[in-house]
Amino acid sequence: MKNCLGLIAVLLLMAACAVPPPYLYYGDTSHSYYKAVKKQDAASVAHYKASLEDVFAKSTRLRISVPPGLYCDYAMLLLANNELAGAKVYFQKEKDAWSESAAFMDFLMQRYSVKD
Amino acid sequence: MGKIVKRTIIATILLAVLLLITACAPPPMSLKSAFPKMYENPPTTILILPPINKSTASDAKEYFACSLSEAIGRKGYYPMPVEATFGVLRDEGLYDTENITPAVLANFKQYFGVDAVLITSIEEWEKSYAIVAGSLTITAKFALLSTANADTLWDFTTKTKVSLGSDNENFLVALLETAVKTAVEDYFPNCQKANIMTMDAALPSGKHHPAYGQDGDKTIPASKHAVIEISK
Numbered sequence: 016m017k018n019c020l021g022l023i024a025v026l027l028l029m030a031a032c033a034v035p036p037p038y039l040y041y042g043d044t045s046h047s048y049y050k051a052v053k054k055q056d057a058a059s060v061a062h063y064k065a066s067l068e069d070v071f072a073k074s075t076r077l078r079i080s081v082p083p084g085l086y087c088d089y090a091m092l093l094l095a096n097n098e099l100a101g102a103k104v105y106f107q108k109e110k111d112a113w114s115e116s117a118a119f120m121d122f123l124m125q126r127y128s129v130k131d
Numbered sequence: 132m133g134k135i136v137k138r139t140i141i142a143t144i145l146l147a148v149l150l151l152i153t154a155c156a157p158p159p160m161s162l163k164s165a166f167p168k169m170y171e172n173p174p175t176t177i178l179i180l181p182p183i184n185k186s187t188a189s190d191a192k193e194y195f196a197c198s199l200s201e202a203i204g205r206k207g208y209y210p211m212p213v214e215a216t217f218g219v220l221r222d223e224g225l226y227d228t229e230n231i232t233p234a235v236l237a238n239f240k241q242y243f244g245v246d247a248v249l250i251t252s253i254e255e256w257e258k259s260y261a262i263v264a265g266s267l268t269i270t271a272k273f274a275l276l277s278t279a280n281a282d283t284l285w286d287f288t289t290k291t292k293v294s295l296g297s298d299n300e301n302f303l304v305a306l307l308e309t310a311v312k313t314a315v316e317d318y319f320p321n322c323q324k325a326n327i328m329t330m331d332a333a334l335p336s337g338k339h340h341p342a343y344g345q346d347g348d349k350t351i352p353a354s355k356h357a358v359i360e361i362s363k
Contacts, residue, residue: 038341041201048214049197049319053190083204083339084212091214115176115209118244123215 039082042070048088064092083113087120094127103129157354162335163347165355168277168284169335170347174246177203177275178211178239180228181220186256190318195251195271198323202330203249207340211245233281240278247275247284255290265295267318269325287333287355291325293318294362321361328359 043066051063067089074081090105103124110120163170182195196213203210220226225235228250239245255270268290275285333351336342351357 038339039205041205045198045201045323046319049193052193052197082201083209084200087212088214091212091218109212113209115244116211118242119211119215122243126219 037077038079040070040073040077040079041082042066042073044070044082044085044088060092060095064089067092080112081108083116084109086112087116087123090123094129099127099129102127157352159350160353161347162333162349162351165351165353166285166335168282169275170344172277173335173338174208174275174277174284175338176209176211176244176246178216178243178245178248178278179203179213180231180248180250181217181226182251182253183228184253186253188253188256191253191256191269191322194319194322195253195326198319198326199249199251201323202326203334205327205340206330206334207337207343209337209339210249211243236276236278236281245278247277250274250276254288258295267291267293267295267321269293269322271325271329273329285334287329287351287357289325289329289333289357289359291321291328291359291361293321293325294360324361325359329357332357 044063047059047063047066051059053059067085070085071081071089086105086109090102090109093099093102093105106120106124106129110117179196179199182192182199184192196217200210200213217226225231231248231250236248239248250273252272253269254272255268257268259266259268270288270290272288273286274283276282277284333355336344336346
């Protein structure tokens with residue numbers, strides 16, 4: 016009986032401490048984007064790209080959506096590097112993740128000639 | 132006896148003054164009564180227009196431009212991707228927000244599916260420095276305009292005060308630290324925090340936010356103006 020009460024107490028404590036997971040995780044992307052815009056050097060851009068990849072990985076682990084716009088931002092980085100096929104994949108990911116982006120993603124794919 | 136009468140009179144006067152002050156301060160407003168259009172026909176997609184910089188700080192525009200997307204996204208809206216949209220606006224000669232007309236807004240709706248645009252005006256970006264106390268004051272006005280009819284759906288003003296002083300007990304070290312902090316501080320995190328706090332406090336939650344449709348009774352100052360204090 017004592018053990019049972021102890022277990023219930025622990026369970027109640029765990030339930031009280033459980034914090035709901037964030038519904039979006041942005042990591043360091045905004046700050047690293049600012050640095051990339053400001054400095055415009057290869058190191059800052061690489062850091063920004065890595066921060067986006069970190070968000071993609073962590074969002075998958077947490078089973079939450081990648082924040083709006085970040086797949087598109089990644090596609091823009093790939094475009095700047097002339098990686099057209101990769102850019103298309105990420106424009107499409109944005110469109111699939113956020114249906115309201117469809118018109119703009121189609122426009123961008125057309126504009127940068129990455130659409131079929 | 133005289134003392135008691137005197138104290139009663141003073142207490143009565145104090146009470147009257149307090150009541151007068153309370154009566155003068157406008158009561159806070161609910162989000163739904165302050166911004167009814169945000170609940171009648173809530174926008175889903177928001178295009179962040181390049182901020183208008185009326186301050187003397189040349190960096191202020193980029194601080195805002197790079198941090199607003201996260202603040203809007205966290206509130207449950209779809210902010211159009213900033214890097215891509217700014218590129219399009221530049222190429223189309225629409226980078227100056229002051230020149231955006233209702234006809235242009237209608238085009239954003241028709242071609243990109245944008246429901247509203249966010250106009251940000253940086254009114255003040257002032258750094259002050261006094262011996263071991265430094266501070267930054269940012270005042271910004273925000274407005275969401277419908278792309279369908281150019282109606283103002285939401286507007287709010289925030290004054291953010293960031294304390295930049297040093298807490299080092301050694302006076303000379305504190306003096307030096309405050310001077311260095313005020314001069315070379317990376318202000319981006321402050322601006323980002325201020326924008327997130329502003330949207331969190333005053334912008335009704337969007338479609339993707341867990342509180343969507345449930346925050347109508349949340350209150351804001353009737354002046355639609357708030358002061359945010361950030362201490363380091």
